[in-house]
Amino acid sequence: AQTVTQSQPEMSVQEAETVTLSCTYDTSESDYYLFWYKQPPSRQMILVIRQEAYKQQNATENRFSVNFQKAAKSFSLKISDSQLGDAAMYFCAYRSASGTASKLTFGTGTRLQVTL
Amino acid sequence: NAGVMQNPRHLVRRRGQEARLRCSPMKGHSHVYWYRQLPEEGLKFMVYLQKENIIDESGMPKERFSAEFPKEGPSILRIQQVVRGDSAAYFCASSPVRQDNEKLFFGSGTQLSVL
Numbered sequence: 213a214q215t216v217t218q219s220q221p222e223m224s225v226q227e228a229e230t231v232t233l234s235c236t237y238d239t240s241e242s243d244y245y246l247f248w249y250k251q252p253p254s255r256q257m258i259l260v261i262r263q264e265a266y267k268q269q270n271a272t273e274n275r276f277s278v279n280f281q282k283a284a285k286s287f288s289l290k291i292s293d294s295q296l297g298d299a300a301m302y303f304c305a306y307r308s309a310s311g312t313a314s315k316l317t318f319g320t321g322t323r324l325q326v327t328l
Numbered sequence: 329n330a331g332v333m334q335n336p337r338h339l340v341r342r343r344g345q346e347a348r349l350r351c352s353p354m355k356g357h358s359h360v361y362w363y364r365q366l367p368e369e370g371l372k373f374m375v376y377l378q379k380e381n382i383i384d385e386s387g388m389p390k391e392r393f394s395a396e397f398p399k400e401g402p403s404i405l406r407i408q409q410v411v412r413g414d415s416a417a418y419f420c421a422s423s424p425v426r427q428d429n430e431k432l433f434f435g436s437g438t439q440l441s442v443l
Contacts (some may be wrong), residue, residue: 216370255417257371257434303370315361315384316432318370 214239216306218319225294226327232279233289233322235304243309246280246287247316251301260302263287265309291324299326330354332422332435333402340441347407347414349438353422357433360403362395365417365437374418377403410442 215238225231237246248260263271263280270278275295279288291298304319333352341347353360358379363371373387377397388395392410397403407414417437 218370254436255419255439256436257419257421259432305370314359314376315373315387316363316371317373318363320368320370 214241214244214306214308214317216304216317216319218304218322220322221320222323222325224325224327225291225298227294227296229294230290230292231294231324233291233302233304233324235287235289235319237285237287237304237306239285239306239308241308241310245307245309246278247305247307248276248278248287248289249303249305249318250298251303251321253300257303261289294326296326296328299324332357332420332433334418334420334435334438336438337436338439338441340443341410342443343411344409347410347440347442349405349407349418349420349440350402351405351420351422351435352402353420354424354433357422357424359423359425360397361421361423361432362403362405363419363421365419367416371419374405407440410440412442415440415442 217236244265246263250258250260261273261276275292277290301321303321305316307316335350360377362374365371375388375395376384392408394406417439419437421432421434423432
């Protein structure tokens, strides 16, 4: 079974600075997808960024980018120019690309605080 | 276009009662997923349904839990004879097609508290 590990329960960053959230995963599959989701106090899960394992290029979405290291099974999220609105729980998630496996496997999350 | 609607937002039940959680997917979405989030943990997959079909229930406890997604109306997650360990946030997500997680939209969850 696949597992996702987020080893940082909490992180803090000053406004306008850069922060990196770590995520590692374990799988025997070669084709899969990785995601970062943001969960603000409203509880709604919001997709931040998505990476296909077969793509070598790291995904970017505005101030959000990932460092995908397939051999190391590492998938970190970098948030640049941090804003107060970035404060939330961040979850890393894995999904197999095989035919019937549509479910997401989540890590335990990292709580990000943004300070002035 | 309203998002994924879950109700109630908060639900309080006493041990032994039944809990019914409702999820109305986004318009045009025919795939629904239920996840459970225990305090300080990530979401855990429970069940995946299409209209009138359960596709994957590998994450669903074998007893007391059931889910349905009828042809008409919302998807329902039903928990019979609730126990304190069922206290959690239950999230529903929907998508228009099975494999397209990029278009997976989550609701705001139902917080179930069992007294």
